[in-house]
Amino acid sequence: MSTHFSKLLAPVMLGCSLASSVALAQSAPNQGFQLNRYEPTAAGEWSFAVDHPWYSSTRSFAAGLTLNYAHKPLVFGFERSGFNEVRTIYDHQFIAHLDIAGSFLDRVLLSASLPVVLTNQGPLVNDGASVGDPRIGALFRVYGQPYASPFSVSLGATVWIPLGAMTNSLPAASTDRGARFVLPKVVVGGLWKKLLWSGSLGFMYRSEAVVADSSLPQDLRGATAGRAASEIQFGAAASYYDAERRFAVGPELLVAGAVLGRDSFSKFGTSVEAMLAGHYNIARMIQVGLALGGGFVRQAGTPDFRGLLRIAYAPLRAADKDTDGDGILDRDDACPTERGIRTGDRATHGCPPPSDRDLDGLIDTADVCPDTPMGPYPDTTRPGCPLSDRDKDGIFDRDDVCPDMHMGPTPDATRRGCPMGDRDGDGVLDNQDLCPDQHHSDLPDPKRRGCPAGDVDKDGVRDPQDLCPTVPAGLMPDPARLGCPLPDRDKDGVADSIDACPDKPGSPSTDPKKNGCPGGLAVIEGGMVKILKPVFFAFDKDVILPQSFPTLQAVAEVLKAVPSIRKLRVEGHTDSQGNRLYNIDLSDRRAKSVMRWLVENGIDAGRLMAQGYGPDRPIAPNTTVAGRAKNRRVVFTILEGGGATSEPVK
Numbered sequence: 038m039s040t041h042f043s044k045l046l047a048p049v050m051l052g053c054s055l056a057s058s059v060a061l062a063q064s065a066p067n068q069g070f071q072l073n074r075y076e077p078t079a080a081g082e083w084s085f086a087v088d089h090p091w092y093s094s095t096r097s098f099a100a101g102l103t104l105n106y107a108h109k110p111l112v113f114g115f116e117r118s119g120f121n122e123v124r125t126i127y128d129h130q131f132i133a134h135l136d137i138a139g140s141f142l143d144r145v146l147l148s149a150s151l152p153v154v155l156t157n158q159g160p161l162v163n164d165g166a167s168v169g170d171p172r173i174g175a176l177f178r179v180y181g182q183p184y185a186s187p188f189s190v191s192l193g194a195t196v197w198i199p200l201g202a203m204t205n206s207l208p209a210a211s212t213d214r215g216a217r218f219v220l221p222k223v224v225v226g227g228l229w230k231k232l233l234w235s236g237s238l239g240f241m242y243r244s245e246a247v248v249a250d251s252s253l254p255q256d257l258r259g260a261t262a263g264r265a266a267s268e269i270q271f272g273a274a275a276s277y278y279d280a281e282r283r284f285a286v287g288p289e290l291l292v293a294g295a296v297l298g299r300d301s302f303s304k305f306g307t308s309v310e311a312m313l314a315g316h317y318n319i320a321r322m323i324q325v326g327l328a329l330g331g332g333f334v335r336q337a338g339t340p341d342f343r344g345l346l347r348i349a350y351a352p353l354r355a356a357d358k359d360t361d362g363d364g365i366l367d368r369d370d371a372c373p374t375e376r377g378i379r380t381g382d383r384a385t386h387g388c389p390p391p392s393d394r395d396l397d398g399l400i401d402t403a404d405v406c407p408d409t410p411m412g413p414y415p416d417t418t419r420p421g422c423p424l425s426d427r428d429k430d431g432i433f434d435r436d437d438v439c440p441d442m443h444m445g446p447t448p449d450a451t452r453r454g455c456p457m458g459d460r461d462g463d464g465v466l467d468n469q470d471l472c473p474d475q476h477h478s479d480l481p482d483p484k485r486r487g488c489p490a491g492d493v494d495k496d497g498v499r500d501p502q503d504l505c506p507t508v509p510a511g512l513m514p515d516p517a518r519l520g521c522p523l524p525d526r527d528k529d530g531v532a533d534s535i536d537a538c539p540d541k542p543g544s545p546s547t548d549p550k551k552n553g554c555p556g557g558l559a560v561i562e563g564g565m566v567k568i569l570k571p572v573f574f575a576f577d578k579d580v581i582l583p584q585s586f587p588t589l590q591a592v593a594e595v596l597k598a599v600p601s602i603r604k605l606r607v608e609g610h611t612d613s614q615g616n617r618l619y620n621i622d623l624s625d626r627r628a629k630s631v632m633r634w635l636v637e638n639g640i641d642a643g644r645l646m647a648q649g650y651g652p653d654r655p656i657a658p659n660t661t662v663a664g665r666a667k668n669r670r671v672v673f674t675i676l677e678g679g680g681a682t683s684e685p686v687k
Contacts (some may be wrong), residue, residue, distance in 0.1 A: 052126040060229070069201060070246035070265040071155070071169050072110055073132055074293070074308060074338035076195075077103040079148035079174070080136035081351030083285040083316050087272035088224045089235035090176045090191050093140040095184055095352065101324070101349025105152075107340035108331075111159075111210075111248065111263055126248070127210070128338070132169070133158040138351065146176045146191075154211050164208035170197040170217070176224060184280075187229040195219040195239075215244025219270070233278035233285055239270045245298040247335070263337040265575035266298030267304065283318035283353075284413035289328070293336065301334075302417065312343065325350040336579070363387060378496060381675065397421060430454060461485060484651045496520060512561060512601050512678060529553055530561035530599065544591065547599035552598060558674075559592035566595050566673040572631060579626035581634060589631065592673055593638050597657075606646050607632045610672065612665035613652040620647025625649025631671055648675075 048495040078088050081099030091099075107130040123181040133155055138148040152169035176197040182190030196219075201212035215477025226235030235546075248263035276287030288311060295306030312330025312442045319325065326347040333337035359366050360373045370387030377388040385391075391400040394407050403405035404421030412423040414433070420599040424433040427440050434440040437454030445456035445560040447466065458467040460474055467473040470487030480499045496509040503520030513532045515521045523532035536553030551557075558569050572589065573582040581589070596602060609631075611623030628647035636642045657664035 041400040066264065067214040067244055067246035068242075069248065070213050071152075071201075072210040072338045073105070073130060073154075073169065073196075074106065074110075074310075074336070075107070075343065075345070076131075076172060077105075077134045077136055077150055077347070079138035079146060079176075080349045081138060081324055083233060083276060083278065084274050084289060085312065085326060086236050086291050086310075087235050087274035087289050087347050087349065088176065088191075088193075089225060089226045089233065089274065090178070090181055090193075091140065091184060092146055092178055094182065094359065096140070096352055096354055098139045099324075099349050099351035100137045101347060101351065102148075102221055103136055104346040105132040106130070107132075107346045110338050110340040112335070113263065121240050125159055126162060127157060127159040128157055129158055130154075135651045142637050144178045144321045145535075146177075146193075148174045156207070157208065162338045167207050168210045169211050170200055170202065170213055171180045172197050174219075176222075181227060182359075183226050183235070184228055185232075185362060186227050188227045189225065191224040193222045193224065195241075198402055199253065210248070213265075214246060214301075216224075216242045217241065226278075228278065230358065231279065233276040233287070235272075235403065237270070237272040239272055240267070240296075241293075242267050244283045252262050255326065264295075264298060264300050265337065266295045266301065268295045268306070274314075276316075283321065286315040289330075290315050291318040292563075293337070304334055306336055308332060308335045308339040309334040310339055310343070312345070312347070318351065318353065319657065322350065322381055324349045328666070331666070361387075377677060379476065395421070428454070436502070461487075494520070512599055513599075518686075528552070530681060540542055545595045547594060549599050556617075557594070560594050561595065561599070561675075564675050566675065567590055567594060567603075568671070568673065571669075572671040574627055574630075579623065579630040581630055589634055590683065593635055593640055596635070596640050596644065599678070602675055603644060604646065604677035605644060606648060606676050607635075608654075608672040608674060609647070609649040609651075610668055610670050611651050612668040613655070613659040617651055617653075620654070621649055621651030623649070624651045628671065 048107070053222035075086060078084050078086060079090060079099070080101045081091060082094060089368065109125055110130050111126040113124045113126055132520060133153045135151045135153065136148070140146045145415060150172045154164070154167045154169055157164040157682070159427055174193060176191045176193035177683070179190045179192055183189045183191070197213065197217040199213040199215060199217060200207055201209070201214040215378060219239045222235045222237065222239035224235065224586045243265055244264040245264065271292045272290065274287065274289040276285040278285040292308045293299040293308045296532045298305030298306065310330060312328045314326060314328035316324060316326040326345070328345040329343070331342040335341070356467050359370070361370070361376045363370070363376040365379065365387040367375070370377070371383065371385055372388035375389055378390060380386050380388070391402060393404070395404070395410045397404070397410040397420040399411065401425060405419040406686045409423065411421050412540055414424040416422045416424050424435065426433050428436070428443045430437070430443040431456035432444065437457035438452040442452050442456060447457040449455040449457045457467065459469070459470070460467055461472070461476045463470070463476040465487035471485045472488035475489060480490045480501065483487045490501050492499050493502070493506050494503070496503070498510060498520035500506040504518045505521035510520050511523050512530045513525070514521045515523045523534060525536070526537070526539050527542045528545075529536070531543070531545050531553030533539040533628050535549070537550055538554035539554050542560065543554040544560045546552045546554070546557065560567050560569070568588050568591070570588045572585040596605065607628045609628035611620040612622050626649065628649050632645045632647040635645060652659070652668070655668045657667040659665050659668060
């Protein structure tokens with residue numbers, strides 16, 4: 038695969054090298070060169086190795102640290118007895134790059150990087166800590182904005198300071214002994230929707246060099262493997278980029294091929310390295326990144342695995358952006374979201390040319406209603422707008438008491454623009470309605486227009502239909518006489534026809550022989566199921582004591598005997614001693630405990646509700662022991678049933 042690639046790349050490399058081959062040729066290669074091939078992009082970029090330059094519309098300054106680990110960056114191979122024998126020279130390479138960058142005029146980006154070699158070792162070699170060649174670079178924006186345009190072009194150059202040419206105290210694999218620079222360098226890239234892409238192409242001149250004999254074991258000295266020379270460099274990157282959430286993730290590819298020297302246009306002089314990278318900017322200030330990858334075609338310095346970790350102080354400019362892309366920065370643009378023109382007037386600079394869409398003589402920027410002509414009756418409070426008539430009744434809103442309601446065929450003479458009212462919605466206008474706030478219902482009062490028929494006895498049967506309009510139908514209404522109760526001489530709620538003791542008030546019972554006879558523990562009286570013995574609970578608890586079971590059984594018997602009781606409220610009450618909120622909660626739990634007992638003993642839960650009132654409804658003074666004892670009670674109030682309603686259900 039690598040040989041085919043080298044053949045495809047060879048014509049391009051050859052064309053770029055012919056013009057400079059004579060001038061760049063050397064008589065003998067240098068001993069030693071900077072082994073590391075990775076060069077970080079400018080601090081703050083959203084890429085690790087392929088330039089996607091930022092300029093001062095994005096930020097002015099960035100500085101950071103890039104940690105670079107490479108595994109097996111230099112491996113020698115020999116062909117012996119028909120097979121390849123590989124000899125690893127350097128196993129581990131760990132470098133910290135100190136990066137700094139700055140931009141000005143929104144056109145120029147300057148950057149610098151200093152590699153600090155922390156580890157450069159192998160089975161037989163250990164160079165120790167040192168510094169590499171400092172790098173200085175410059176890029177000039179020719180066309181477009183890399184982070185605002187789909188396409189941009191930048192030109193630049195890079196130069197290294199060869200420390201190895203100045204001193205012999207540095208390891209041979211950490212620095213070059215001769216000149217090294219990239220010129221020319223072309224960088225293209227842009228942002229299209231969420232795709233951040235870039236590509237670079239450059240020619241790097243480098244004095245030809247070999248791995249120094251002093252760096253090699255005795256048996257490899259004089260070997261010709263491991264060379265560096267002038268080369269063509271190509272890079273490509275593509276990322277998913279979210280500017281709002283400030284992150285990018287995507288692959289990067291670096292390809293380089295020697296065009297001079299012994300290894301030119303061969304797999305030994307070719308490097309192909311790919312990585313997957315991700316970046317995130319924290320709080321628009323700190324940029325962090327991580328990349329993992331490795332080499333596929335391995336020129337000297339290309340590892341089989343590379344890991345990169347980057348952190349930089351790279352504050353983003355919030356104000357120095359051009360949202361609408363009209364070339365005027367938002368901070369100077371009066372219309373930052375609309376493409377406009379330069380006017381020099383602070384109020385209109387960057388705004389579209391004035392227009393008058395509704396052709397009413399007032400330009401849109403001053404027209405409150407730019408799509409509606411002001412007409413013959415302009416609104417003096419809203420320039421460019423006509424006087425409005427929302428309900429289309431011919432009365433302008435400013436004069437209309439009911440601007441959203443048409444006055445209709447019977448307007449209200451006292452309220453201009455309003456129809457004659459019908460507050461209760463019963464079809465009878467208020468000026469003719471004797472009950473303007475009460476719907477006349479399906480049974481109107483023939484004598485009082487707009488009013489419902491009355492219900493004097495409050496039994497739910499309207500008077501025109503009630504055969505006993507002054508007597509409630511009671512718990513046992515007479516099915517043959519609407520609104521009338523069945524005869525009940527002793528007034529105990531049990532009709533005479535089923536009352537075993539019709540002349541003695543008693544309790545309802547499912548036993549026909551006891552129904553309506555005295556002796557029960559619960560009777561119906563005054564809209565309540567009145568118990569003749571109290572319900573007792575364990576002290577400060579909602580546990581019902583067994584001695585109260587007969588009383589509750591009597592209540593259950595009443596409910597079973599009188600199914601017309603549709604809703605019964607179980608009420609819990611306490612005295613005023615102790616905390617009020619605690620007493621309310623205790624009384625509520627006790628009421629619910631009683632309701633639960635009744636349900637467990639055959640009463641439909643839909644007929645019951647429970648409510649605790651604590652000390653809020655005393656029936657006796659709380660200043661005496663006897664009064665407090667009366668206030669600690671359970672009450673059963675009939676809410677619905679028997680054709681009468683004592684009070685609304687809550």
